[in-house]
Amino acid sequence: MTKRWFNVGKIVNTHGIKGEVRVISKTDFAEERYKPGNTLYLFMDGRNEPVEVTVNTHRLHKQFHLLQFKERQNLNEVEELKNAIIKVPEEELGELNEGEFYFHEIIGCEVFTEEGELIGKVKEILTPGANDVWVIGRKGKKDALIPYIESVVKHIDVREKKIEIELMEGLIDE
Template identity: 40%
Template sequence: MIRTIQDLLNERVAIGKIVNTHGLKGEVKFFPYTNSEEIVKNLSSVVLYNSEKKAFYNLTVESVRRMNKLFLIRFKSIDTIEAAERIKGCEVFIKYEELPKLSEDEYYFYEILDCDVFYESGENVGKVVDIIETGSNDVLVVRKKKKETLIPMTKDCIVEIDKGAKKIIAKEMEWI
């Protein structure tokens, strides 16, 4: 049973946020953090967390449908706009095991964030604090103290990713 935010983060991953209500019968608008429609469409049992109220809600998903860039979700025990209003702003968490398996060269952002990054020489570049999606490839935002380094996630720049050890080895690029 989840009692603290640490329990939640150890067992589950955030996949999106409830941003508003929709209609009068308890449906909510859901903004996904993932670009995988499969993850959202297959939701069944979720934990919602409201960081302002420090409240957890264990809910069962009744239906999911797409609405432009958002999804509309109906939960079994939420059937009025007032009930839906109470979960507005909550992040939605699923178990890590419920994420689709990836090939070896693919990753989820949570696996890369907070990784230590080193150049091949052994120099510590810093920690991954953000990932920018550019369309052609992702770019790591690596921070050490107040210095930020941007490293493209390409085969030319990344030598090795050890997700288990939270460590990335990158080539030191000489920019012209």
């Protein structure tokens, strides 16, 4: 059976001379995913198999996550990792609490009002701060931004790929 892989980040550059790499994170749980000792898999152009690495250190620097791997401790050893996509296999995603979802479960869901009117599909999730914001693609209209908060999002069914929201006044531009 083919393994399902999930994108958790991309190495965009090196940082310093001690083998750190700059990562733009695509994971919902960066602190957990990049914890020292965790195994990550790097998918690189020109390689058929992923490169397995173990996180040695993790810290934040501006908008980047800085990672150092146990297997590569200097600038020369990480130079080739630029543009690598960081992934984990499905079995390493872990269980979530009730009411928590992975981004890949939400992206692609159709969004409806409580009255059953289709608004569009979730095409991206932004993480600006206090709460996530879902970008809803709408046919022939500007994308809608929906905050993931209890007063707006009323029901999520990831199996059916359907989300029901309370459409508050002014939430969506017509």
